[in-house]
Amino acid sequence: RPVHPEPSGRPDASSKLELVQRPRRNRKSEWARQLLRENTLTVADLIWPIFVKDGHGERTAIGSMPGVDRLSVDEAVREAERAARLGIPALALFPYTDPALRSADGREALNSGNLVCRTLRAIKDAVPEIGLITDVALDPYTSHGHDGLLDTQGRILNDETVAVLVEQALVQAEAGADVIAPSDMMDGRVGAIRRALDGEGFHDAQILAYSAKYASAFYGPFRDAVGSTGCLKGDKRTYQMDPANGMEALREAALDIEEGADMLMVKPGLPYLDIVYRLKETFGLPTFAYQVSGEYAMIEAAARNGWLDGDKAMMESLMAFKRAGADGILTYFAPRVAEKLAREG
Numbered sequence: 341r342p343v344h345p346e347p348s349g350r351p352d353a354s355s356k357l358e359l360v361q362r363p364r365r366n367r368k369s370e371w372a373r374q375l376l377r378e379n380t381l382t383v384a385d386l387i388w389p390i391f392v393k394d395g396h397g398e399r400t401a402i403g404s405m406p407g408v409d410r411l412s413v414d415e416a417v418r419e420a421e422r423a424a425r426l427g428i429p430a431l432a433l434f435p436y437t438d439p440a441l442r443s444a445d446g447r448e449a450l451n452s453g454n455l456v457c458r459t460l461r462a463i464k465d466a467v468p469e470i471g472l473i474t475d476v477a478l479d480p481y482t483s484h485g486h487d488g489l490l491d492t493q494g495r496i497l498n499d500e501t502v503a504v505l506v507e508q509a510l511v512q513a514e515a516g517a518d519v520i521a522p523s524d525m526m527d528g529r530v531g532a533i534r535r536a537l538d539g540e541g542f543h544d545a546q547i548l549a550y551s552a553k554y555a556s557a558f559y560g561p562f563r564d565a566v567g568s569t570g571c572l573k574g575d576k577r578t579y580q581m582d583p584a585n586g587m588e589a590l591r592e593a594a595l596d597i598e599e600g601a602d603m604l605m606v607k608p609g610l611p612y613l614d615i616v617y618r619l620k621e622t623f624g625l626p627t628f629a630y631q632v633s634g635e636y637a638m639i640e641a642a643a644r645n646g647w648l649d650g651d652k653a654m655m656e657s658l659m660a661f662k663r664a665g666a667d668g669i670l671t672y673f674a675p676r677v678a679e680k681l682a683r684e685g
């Protein structure tokens with residue numbers, strides 16, 4: 341029997357279930373939903389990853405990341421100014437290295453005049469209040485696209501790579517990086533970098549360890565953006581983690597903390613929310629999630645096809661990170677979210 345309100349406006353009590361608990365009562369109106377909301381997303385939760393490329397006054401589109409451009413250093417400074425105006429606390433810098441400067445040993449990573457170092461100096465000069473995070477890994481600089489050095493059989497050498505990563509971290513700290521973020525997944529790199537930073541007087545340089553970084557298909561567009569797609573030989577499964585593993589992430593994080601990590605990162609983001617939750621619950625350290633290039637591309641592709649509401653999907657995905665316990669999110673959506681939050685509160 342269909343339920344119609346009585347003419348008095350009062351529902352027919354006899355047709356009602358006898359429920360003591362009706363969770364929907366708390367969702368009945370916008371004010372109630374606002375009042376009872378458990379998590380919030382603010383501009384202070386955002387880290388904006390940007391791609392830099394040589395040139396002046398230039399922005400080049402990245403095919404697989406619609407809406408994201410590679411920026412020349414001056415354009416990166418402009419975007420840093422915009423980020424600061426919007427209240428975004430920090431940027432993460434990634435270089436598209438001229439192919440002529442890539443080599444088997446990735447030595448351009450150690451050049452104190454390389455693209456990342458020039459960008460660091462230029463942004464620090466113009467926008468000293470914004471936090472700058474740099475990636476420690478060799479892949480944007482190697483001709484083979486791997487994060488480390490290879491032996492003659494093409495295996496990635498751990499300890500030899502760590503020695504180079506330490507130098508790379510020092511070069512970045514020297515150029516003004518506030519946060520050093522090793523994304524290479526070599527064993528022992530956090531400890532080695534911490535000792536070297538302290539040895540050179542960079543006691544305040546923070547380490548954001550990509551503790552749980554998985555060998556993921558979701559990095560595809562990023563490799564496009566930094567120009568390593570074509571050159572990558574094989575895959576990264578001997579150093580990045582197996583997507584099937586969860587306990588191993590706890591072990592990686594525990595080691596990074598013992599070695600001196602100040603903050604942890606999980607990457608990719610949305611498919612690994614269980615890992616974000618477990619790391620935060622277990623260690624309680626500041627924990628970040630990286631909504632990676634493939635996650636961005638999926639949402640953008642669907643939105644541009646009219647298959648979902650891009651803005652809503654963007655906000656929902658970011659809120660999911662907060663609910664899982666992330667302290668913040670690295671996301672290519674950062675400026676768009678910041679603008680939306682500024683408009684709508």
Ligand code: PBG
Nearest residue numbers: 477479523558559562632633634
């Ligand atoms: C480099 C690095 C990668 C990403 C961040 N740092 C790619 C990779 O490991 O192959 C991916 C970020 C993204 O997909 O947005 N070590």
